[in-house]
Amino acid sequence: MGAKLKIAGWISLGAVAGALTTMQLQATARNGLAPLPLEELQQLAAVFGMVKSDYVEPVDEKKLITDAISGMVAGLDPHSQYFDKKSFKEFREGTTGRFVGVGIEITMEDGLVKIVSPIEGSPAYRAGLKSGDLITKIDDTAVKGLTIDQAVKRMRGEPNTKVILTIFRKSESRTFPVTITREEIRVQSVRAKMVEPGYAWLRISQFQDRTVDDFVRKLEELYKQDPALKGIVLDLRNDPGGLLEGAVAVASAFLPKGAVVVSTNGQIAESKAVFKASPEFYVRRGGGDPLKRLPEAIKNVPLVVLVNEGSASASEIVAGALQDHKRAVIMGSQTFGKGSVQTVRQLTPDTALKLTTARYYTPSGRSIQAKGIMPDVMLDETPEGNVYAALRMREADLQKHLQNGDEKDEKDPAREKAREEALRRLEEEALKQQKGAGPKPLPEYGSPEDFQLQQALNRLKGKPVLVSRTAVERKPEETGAN
Numbered sequence: 001m002g003a004k005l006k007i008a009g010w011i012s013l014g015a016v017a018g019a020l021t022t023m024q025l026q027a028t029a030r031n032g033l034a035p036l037p038l039e040e041l042q043q044l045a046a047v048f049g050m051v052k053s054d055y056v057e058p059v060d061e062k063k064l065i066t067d068a069i070s071g072m073v074a075g076l077d078p079h080s081q082y083f084d085k086k087s088f089k090e091f092r093e094g095t096t097g098r099f100v101g102v103g104i105e106i107t108m109e110d111g112l113v114k115i116v117s118p119i120e121g122s123p124a125y126r127a128g129l130k131s132g133d134l135i136t137k138i139d140d141t142a143v144k145g146l147t148i149d150q151a152v153k154r155m156r157g158e159p160n161t162k163v164i165l166t167i168f169r170k171s172e173s174r175t176f177p178v179t180i181t182r183e184e185i186r187v188q189s190v191r192a193k194m195v196e197p198g199y200a201w202l203r204i205s206q207f208q209d210r211t212v213d214d215f216v217r218k219l220e221e222l223y224k225q226d227p228a229l230k231g232i233v234l235d236l237r238n239d240p241g242g243l244l245e246g247a248v249a250v251a252s253a254f255l256p257k258g259a260v261v262v263s264t265n266g267q268i269a270e271s272k273a274v275f276k277a278s279p280e281f282y283v284r285r286g287g288g289d290p291l292k293r294l295p296e297a298i299k300n301v302p303l304v305v306l307v308n309e310g311s312a313s314a315s316e317i318v319a320g321a322l323q324d325h326k327r328a329v330i331m332g333s334q335t336f337g338k339g340s341v342q343t344v345r346q347l348t349p350d351t352a353l354k355l356t357t358a359r360y361y362t363p364s365g366r367s368i369q370a371k372g373i374m375p376d377v378m379l380d381e382t383p384e385g386n387v388y389a390a391l392r393m394r395e396a397d398l399q400k401h402l403q404n405g406d407e408k409d410e411k412d413p414a415r416e417k418a419r420e421e422a423l424r425r426l427e428e429e430a431l432k433q434q435k436g437a438g439p440k441p442l443p444e445y446g447s448p449e450d451f452q453l454q455q456a457l458n459r460l461k462g463k464p465v466l467v468s469r470t471a472v473e474r475k476p477e478e479t480g481a482n
Contacts, residue, residue, distance in 0.1 A: 044068070077356050077402055078395075079342050085350040087149060090156065101156045102163060103185045104129060105240065111144045112136055112168075113151045116310060117238055119187055120205075123180045129167065131442070136175065137166035157182045189242075192218035193446065198230035199457055201446050204250065207242030207314040212249040212282070216290045219253070223295050231302040231460030233453060234318075235445060237332065241313025244275070244341075245282045251321040252277035253291050253298055254328065259363070261321045264341050266358030271341065303328035304456040307375060312336035312395070319373045320362035331377040331456055333386070333471055337395035339369030340402050356402065369402050370395050377459065378468040379452045381442060385470060 048068075051059060070082045083091055093099045103122020106113050113135040118125040135143055138154040146154075155163055161182050168175045189211045192202040200222045204211060223229065241247075244262075251261045255277040263274045275281045279289040305328045307319050316335050322328035341358040359367050372395070380386050443449035455465045 073353065073355070077340070079338070079340060079354070080356050081149075081354045083344075083352040083354060086153065088350060088352050090152070091344070091352075091354075098184060098186050099156070100159050100182055100184050101152075102165070102180045102182060104155075105238075106135075106148065106151070108148050109134065113138075113143050113146075113148070116240075119185060121188070122185050123183055127178050127180050129165075129178065130169070132170060134168040134170070135165050136168050137164075139164050159183055188214075190214040190218050191446065192222055194222065194225050195233075195446070195453070195457065198226060198228070199233070199460060200226075200229055200231070201233045201235060201453060203235035203445060204239055204315070206239055207244075207246035207250075209243070211243065211246045213290055215250055215253070216293055219294055219298065223297070227295075227297075229297070229301050231304070231457075233456045233460070234303060234305045234328070235453070236311045236315040236319060237306050237308045237445060237452070238310035239312070239315035240310065240336075241315055241338065244314060244317070245284070247314035247317040248275045248277075249282035249291065251318045252282060253294060254303060254322060255325055256299065259321075259325055262317045262360050262362065263365075264358040264360045266341070268357060271343075271358035302460050304459050305330050306452055306456055307332040307335050307373060308381075309333055309336060309372075311373075312338045316368055316373050317360065317362075320366065320368060323373065323376065324363040324366070329377060329459060330373060330375045331459065331465075332375050332379050332452060333381075333468075334374055334473060335368070335372035337368055337370050337372035339367050339371075339395075359402070374473055377455075377465060378471040379455050379466075380468045380471065382451050383466070385468070 048064060051064060052061065066082075066084060073080045073082045081087075090099065102124045103119040104124045105116040105119065107116055108114065115124075115129055115131060115133045115135065117131045118129045135151070137143060138151060141154060143151055155165075157163065159182060162179055163182060165178050165180060166175060167178055187206065187208065189206050189208050190202070190204055192200060195201045202215075202218060202222070204215065222232075248261045252259075255261065257277055259277045261275045261277055261281070265272050279291075283289050303322065305319050305322055307315065307330060311319065311332075312335065316338065319328075319330050319335065323330045339359050339361075340356045341360055342354045343357040344352050344354045346352045359369055361367050362373075443451075446453060448454075458465050
């Protein structure tokens with residue numbers, strides 16, 4: 001990393017699966033590029049001229065050029081993006097874990113905004129919004145037809161201003177409005193507690209600027225409560241990712257010094273790098289090593305890592321590193337599969353380009369792009385199993401996703417069968433809900449009712465674990481992307 005400041009961002013309101021992003025604050029020119037395709041550029045100029053002269057009403061030239069840039073970048077893959085002045089400001093704010101909004105992590109489903117989860121303690125959380133809720137309108141604007149960034153912009157605003165979200169809740173088959181007052185959201189990315197004597201639960205909800213310091217502080221508190229910890233459950237479920245340095249630091253806390261955490265490889269020289277469990281790979285410029293404060297016992301304490309389909313990017317780096325070094329048992333379900341690195345190059349003081357520049361690899365050389373991390377032990381979400389797991393979106397479901405290299409040309413029959421079964425069960429549960437006997441909502445992570453946490457504790461204690469009998473690996477599908 002040298003003298004270049006590299007940061008990574010989680011776009012506020014949460015683009016699903018998050019981002020593993022590096023940022024260079026000075027734009028760099030590329031030498032040795034192939035000659036520009038003059039015929040295509042002439043065609044672009046011709047289209048520009050036609051739109052300018054023949055469109056039904058006058059069009060702003062700068063907007064045309066900006067839209068052309070945005071379209072060019074958006075056509076590459078789901079994670080490359082052109083930042084205009086407003087979106088770049090929001091991107092930078094997102095890395096601090098502080099922003100003004102309603103406080104939800106979202107994705108898109110059938111053209112609507114789907115709530116992945118409300119941020120704990122946020123206005124949306126207090127208003128009772130739930131995972132799986134669909135937002136159909138933002139104030140008077142229909143969501144259908146908006147991009148996820150356009151939806152984010154409409155939900156953002158100034159503190160103490162109101163926004164009306166129209167919610168469709170599938171489980172209750174009803175639509176209703178919710179008025180929410182925007183406020184500054186301060187995401188608490190790390191939570192921890194002793195779940196029972198000798199056993200601790202430590203949850204990271206995303207990797208941001210303060211995550212490593214909070215992670216160390218929480219571990220210090222746990223060891224003060226019990227200096228002879230028998231086991232830790234590191235909970236990375238629904239962690240969409242974030243700062244690369246944060247992921248390297250968290251993995252380094254449990255690994256021997258100098259162990260490889262992750263490597264990256266791409267077309268340009270600076271994208272070829274190996275990150276190890278050493279301070280120079282995770283300490284910010286001018287800062288000290290926060291991991292020095294941790295007790296030596298942390299290197300050997302029995303460890304279970306919980307993951308699911310919402311664990312992406314930086315959280316997959318941690319899980320993959322600990323799995324490859326056999327430092328932890330990974331439990332849960334197959335992760336999201338975001339194995340690409342985005343570099344943000346500043347174009348002007350107010351605009352930037354986020355471009356996919358590399359794939360990342362676990363210490364053993366595995367690319368998890370469009371595949372994810374397969375747990376050592378597959379777990380269901382509840383004692384009754386997984387009702388909706390086959391329907392959840394992953395990297396392999398995104399249009400134009402980068403391929404891993406192992407995609408098949410045909411759809412996976414087992415996966416299609418699982419989807420059909422999940423849809424059938426979804427319809428059955430909807431009918432039950434209408435009769436007042438619908439499915440119970442999933443319990444809060446870390447609660448006594450958290451089934452997967454209880455299975456993780458059983459593993460640490462050497463007790464039997466209720467392993468899933470139905471969960472299978474989801475194979476990537478061919479999409480025609482490259």
